[in-house]
Amino acid sequence: MSDYSKTRALMQRGTEFLGTDYAILCGAMSWVSERNLVSAISNAGGFGVIACGAMTPDLLDTEIAATKALTDKPFGVNLITMHPQLMELIGVCEKHGVTHVVLAGGIPPKGSVEAIKAFGAKVIVFAPTLALAKKLLRSGGDALVIEGMEAGGHIGPVSTSVLAQEFLPELAEDHLVFVAGGIGRGEAIASYLEMGAVGVQLGTRFACATESIAHPDFKKAFFRAKARDAETSVQVDPRLPVIPVRALKNKGTEEFTKKQIEVAGKLDREEVDMMEAQLQIEHYWAGALRRAVIDGDVEGGSLMAGQSVGMVKAEEPVGDIMASLMSESEAALGGR
Numbered sequence: 273m274s275d276y277s278k279t280r281a282l283m284q285r286g287t288e289f290l291g292t293d294y295a296i297l298c299g300a301m302s303w304v305s306e307r308n309l310v311s312a313i314s315n316a317g318g319f320g321v322i323a324c325g326a327m328t329p330d331l332l333d334t335e336i337a338a339t340k341a342l343t344d345k346p347f348g349v350n351l352i353t354m355h356p357q358l359m360e361l362i363g364v365c366e367k368h369g370v371t372h373v374v375l376a377g378g379i380p381p382k383g384s385v386e387a388i389k390a391f392g393a394k395v396i397v398f399a400p401t402l403a404l405a406k407k408l409l410r411s412g413g414d415a416l417v418i419e420g421m422e423a424g425g426h427i428g429p430v431s432t433s434v435l436a437q438e439f440l441p442e443l444a445e446d447h448l449v450f451v452a453g454g455i456g457r458g459e460a461i462a463s464y465l466e467m468g469a470v471g472v473q474l475g476t477r478f479a480c481a482t483e484s485i486a487h488p489d490f491k492k493a494f495f496r497a498k499a500r501d502a503e504t505s506v507q508v509d510p511r512l513p514v515i516p517v518r519a520l521k522n523k524g525t526e527e528f529t530k531k532q533i534e535v536a537g538k539l540d541r542e543e544v545d546m547m548e549a550q551l552q553i554e555h556y557w558a559g560a561l562r563r564a565v566i567d568g569d570v571e572g573g574s575l576m577a578g579q580s581v582g583m584v585k586a587e588e589p590v591g592d593i594m595a596s597l598m599s600e601s602e603a604a605l606g607g608r
């Protein structure tokens with residue numbers, strides 16, 4: 273077996289930061305990234321991340337403890353910045369000595385980065401623009417994930433290839449940058465590493481691994497889908513800005529349009545303010561994703577998936593996916 277020496281050399285800053293063999297993160301996926309998938313990723317040499325999503329502090333407490341029982345390798349916890357109990361969730365991470373906290377879904381609120389660093393954990397941030405990335409890295413972010421619109425789930429407007437060209441030349445020398453969105457094979461990993469990334473984050477490629485608890489029908493929908501089936505949601509009302517979500521098109525996509533009209537109506541009638549309106553939209557997504565991932569409702573639920581879904585053909589153990597990614601990257605670099 274190859275020792276993947278060329279790929280590992282380019283990943284070295286990333287693996288040192290994560291404490292792993294490979295600088296490949298499995299991005300947090302609500303309902304999917306729980307103890308089983310997270311521990312499998314970390315046990316296979318990558319970096320698993322628990323998706324806290326809308327969990328209460330008690331549920332997160334249980335999930336971290338259960339994950340620790342399945343792996344002694346490093347893993348992270350992804351917290352959504354708009355969670356009303358963000359500081360309590362950080363407290364739960366502290367209690368368990370979590371080593372890496374990923375702050376997703378918006379600008380970290382005052383005090384959150386400081387609270388994480390105070391117990392010695394590393395903070396991983398997302399930033400949609402270069403200016404914000406610089407600001408977050410100046411104010412305590414230890415590493416950055418740039419995520420293009422090819423990704424599954426909530427997305428920004430710019431593609432991974434353009435973000436990589438914008439961010440990496442400016443930041444890669446002095447900062448740790450991981451690239452996410454649309455990565456399905458190792459050749460793409462090799463090219464982002466050569467551009468200066470220290471590692472990558474994938475979601476879609478791991479969502480249907482053998483160890484993933486996603487419902488068999490959710491997995492089947494992924495195996496059937498092509499890149500073009502992973503579409504972005506549309507915003508129906510300019511007064512209610514919603515973050516676009518990339519998912520496989522189904523009846524649930526239309527339901528979301530109806531949901532937006534309903535919430536926009538509540539805004540008009542001043543029954544809710546903008547913050548509450550956006551929370552209702554996010555609760556809708558959390559519920560719809562749960563219906564698809566856990567209950568297998570592939571018609572009415574949300575099948576969040578990135579464009580790399582076309583490269584997901586069958587259920588494979590995490591270890592095999594990891595080995596494919598690393599050998600494809602190594603072969604690409606070897607051929608240079």
Ligand SMILES: Cc1cc2nc3c(=O)[nH]c(=O)nc-3n(C[C@H](O)[C@H](O)[C@H](O)COP(=O)(O)O)c2cc1C
Nearest residue numbers: 299300301302376423424425453454474475476578
């Ligand atoms: C089903 C699904 C659920 C996701 N849920 C979350 C989430 O809860 N929090 C988050 O920060 N990112 C979430 N993501 C994004 C992933 O963490 C990851 O960044 C993304 O999948 C990478 O792009 P890719 O899908 O093209 O590999 C989700 C992605 C998918 C496919």
